[in-house]
Structure formats: C-alpha cells, structure tokens
Amino acid sequence: MELLIRDFYDRDTVTVARDLLGKCLVRVLEDGTHLVCRITETEAYVGRMDKACHAYGHKRTPRTETLFAPPGTAYIYLIYGMYHCLNFVTEPEGEPSAVLIRGAEAVTNGDIIAENRFGCKMAEMTAYQRKNFLNGPGKLCRGLDLTRAQNGLDLTAPDSGLYVCDGPAPGHIQVGKRIGIDYAQEAADFPWRFWTEV
C-alpha cells in the first residue's frame, strides 16, 4: 500500500479529516511488529477559528507546541488524567490544526491489540468488548500502545514507528457534530465529525 506523503496533510483540515476515512494506520512496535488499523471515525480541529481547538487563536503553550509543527506530524496528549488522544497535524506549518482519530477497526495483529485493550486474545473477547474495541480515541491509543512518548513523530517517515497508508475507499460517509466539546460555544455545532459504518 502507498504511504501518504506530506502533501496529503498540507490541505484544508476538514477535507483531510474526511479523506482519512478508510486509510490504514500503521503502528510499528519496538520489536518490529506491525499493528494495522483502518480509520473509521475522525474530527477536524482548526486553530485559527475553532474554540474547541487547544491552540485556538494561535495560542502557543508547551502542550500545543506540536500543533505548530509541519503537516504530517503526530500530536498525542493526555486527557482526563488517564487516556491519550491521537491527532494528525494538518495545513501549512505554523497553522495549528489537526485531525483527531476517534475510531478504527483492526486489520492485522488483532490479537496483540486485544491484549493491549483487554489482556486477552481476540477470540476470547466478549460481545460487549468486540463492540467497544477501538471505537473511541482513548481506546484506540490503548490498543496501539500510543502515549505521549510518540508525540511529535513524523508520519511521513516510515521508520518513525507510526505512519498512514492508502486504503480501500470507504462506503457512505456520515457527517455530524463533534463529541465532548459543549463548552466551545458556536464551534460545538460545526459539522466536523466524519465516520463510516463498519
């Protein structure tokens, strides 16, 4: 499969969020194991106009520094003290925007991902666990063993440990409001969440 180049990320954030559906997220572990997932849900965050974005109004702090990196950089942060969220930086360098990866489905090495998530093999998961496998940003990072140690990785460098490849075209794309940002006033209603069914 074709590795996505920097030009893919160097575009309008909302467009990138929609185009990422169906793409394959590849996580390379220390021992060389490749964990592959197909992206099924994304959200766009645009710093210059979006009160829900950590870098709204180009606010620059130690945490948001990664959002100012070149497009195609991984932005990973800790939320609620115990979970991590994975984002891909978009738009030209200096524009603090990113796409949050909210959900995916396992393509290869599902047993290792299941081990990270629930401490068991895929075949041993309950129906409830299968339904809630990687359908949330915190769950996805847990399954792929992503933490702040991976913050700032270059997604266009295959040897960095995290990259994205082209994938099968998604079916019908759904559009809606973003999740968990009720505090963001008018931005809370922006239709910047995209997902596909299975």
Added chain:
DNA sequence: TTCAGGATGTACT
C-alpha cells in the same frame, strides 16, 4: 439496554 458517577494528572486561571 441505558445511565450516573468516579478515576486520574496536567495545563492553565
């Protein structure tokens, strides 16, 4: 099946 509540640490006021 849905729902309330708690866990937990960092950033920022």
Added chain:
DNA sequence: GTACATCCTGAAC
C-alpha cells in the same frame, strides 16, 4: 482550584 477532544463499572430498567 477548575476543567478537560474519555472510559469503565455497577445499578436500574
């Protein structure tokens, strides 16, 4: 001190 781009558990229905 407060809020947070969340998830899990256990109880009620």
